[in-house]
Amino acid sequence: MRGETTRRPATDRTPPIDALVDRYHLVRQTTEELCAPISVEAQLVQSMPEASPTKWHRAHTSWFFETFILTPHLPDYRPFDERFSLLFNSYYKGVGPYVPRQQRGTLAHPSCETISTYRRHIDAALTTLVERHPQRAAQAAALIEIGLEHERQHQELILTDIKHALGTHPLQPTYLPQSPPTSREHLTPLRWLNYSGGVYRIGHGDHSDAFAFDNESPRHSVFLEPFSLADRLTTNGEFLKFMEDGGYQSPHWWPVLGWDTREREGWQAPLYWQAHPDGWRTYTLGGPRPLNLHEPVSHLSYFEAAAYAQWAGARLPTEAEWEVAAAALPIKGNLLDSGLYHPQPASNHASASMSQLFGDLWEWTSSPYTPYPGFEPWEGILGEYNAKFMCNQFVLRGGSCCTAADHLRHTYRNFFPPEARWQYSGLRLAR
CATH class of the missing domain: 3.90.1580.10 (paralog of FGE (formylglycine-generating enzyme))
Structure with missing residues (x-):
């Protein structure tokens, strides 16, 4: 696994690592801000096989950085929990076994609190990679960028999946404190x-x-x-x-x-x-x-x-x-x-x-x-x-x-x- 993931994907360029670090913190913080209105109970819900629980999205995006960036590039890195590879691998057969997508809602453990700790652990490890091993970080820059784009995709899924969970609930609870604004504009004729x-x-x-x-x-x-x-x-x-x-x-x-x-x-x-x-x-x-x-x-x-x-x-x-x-x-x-x-x-x-x-x-x-x-x-x-x-x-x-x-x-x-x-x-x- 360590040797396999060091192979750099065929991206067009190696982004400047300092710019990537700034964006890394922005993207990771955005994920947490999007999840903040979702209660611990709601973060466990999987309302249909195609959707995933909020907690799983938070963990999987962290697992991605751990698996493809930290494990192969940070010297002496040890995974937060070896068992997380089974729980939060989405579908990468080259990594190993994984829980089928339709069963992600059965993963009551680890807790949301543990996932928060896991995310902080990943963030700290990536900071260590950049600050103490700048050459290795530069070599991993293209992979870090893929990880950020991957997390951007999951931010959208967090919102669409929780909308399905809340929208199909009998009480139809809200995610936002207020409804989106309703425009009173006249319909624009189609041209x-x-x-x-x-x-x-x-x-x-x-x-x-x-x-x-x-x-x-x-x-x-x-x-x-x-x-x-x-x-x-x-x-x-x-x-x-x-x-x-x-x-x-x-x-x-x-x-x-x-x-x-x-x-x-x-x-x-x-x-x-x-x-x-x-x-x-x-x-x-x-x-x-x-x-x-x-x-x-x-x-x-x-x-x-x-x-x-x-x-x-x-x-x-x-x-x-x-x-x-x-x-x-x-x-x-x-x-x-x-x-x-x-x-x-x-x-x-x-x-x-x-x-x-x-x-x-x-x-x-x-x-x-x-x-x-x-x-x-x-x-x-x-x-x-x-x-x-x-x-x-x-x-x-x-x-x-x-x-x-x-x-x-x-x-x-x-x-x-x-x-x-x-x-x-x-x-x-x-x-």
Whole structure:
């Protein structure tokens, strides 16, 4: 294990270690701040097999630093608890055995207090690595950066997983002390923005100085026919018209597998929507509230997004179309940094410009999650990070209201199975 993990993944650069240390403390502190409103009892809950308890996320992200950075690079390092490798290894078969994901909620021990001690132990050990062994720390810099991006991913999962745990609880308790703000803006009319066909370059550049996951490379050429994208996300009000037109009752709009899933799961509306005599309500991290028709419709599966697009006489964009449209735009929007943790209506704008490409919701694309031409996974055990999931999943783009701004790139490829609904996922129409 020690020899295997010293193999450096094929990243583009070695970041300055001093900058990484500053970011390390920021990211680790953000995780604890996001977990602070979650009670000890709630941190133990696993509300479905696809989600994980908050306590497990806090421990697993620490295990990642311990396993891939501290054990191979800090001389004489001893793991906090050897048994944690079994408990908090997610899926790395090259590391050893692990508890199946659906059983993470059974791990009543160790306690949340012990996990807090574990996190402090990891932070102190990394400080020792940097201060006492600067050359070794510099050699581990690329791995430290991967660990930070990995923890950013789990920060988003902490919020989506606890939302499912609280939102499916009979009392629907709140995570935030107050509900997200409700905009009173008028709905922005949907416009179509046109893009020329031709050969485009997509993917992470071979000589870029920015971090990227291995699944974003290599940069390569794609041919696109002329296409159009909606200038904003589809709203709750627009999706409600699909529902009122029998969208959940007619198999005509759905892929066969999607319709079978809808029937089996009994879907009649997006996740967290609740029918009330006075109109639809939805659960937010601030608790239940009336449905805002101007907000983008969220917590959709790929199947629901594709069915709506078909009903609307359109389709979902490919990930290449999305990236071409996003390439020249700044990465800004309603992201984790806003502290809202809830999608917001598109801003009114007079000029024909693209809105909500970054933040608010991950956008389903019609592209299956497969390797780019010439794809090479990271070396060693970390090659399991992305490559093993390149089957039976679809790509999402753009980030959500729970994605950190410094975690996103124009080339970022998120992916989930088509039936997944607990993530902040929505849709943008294409044609």
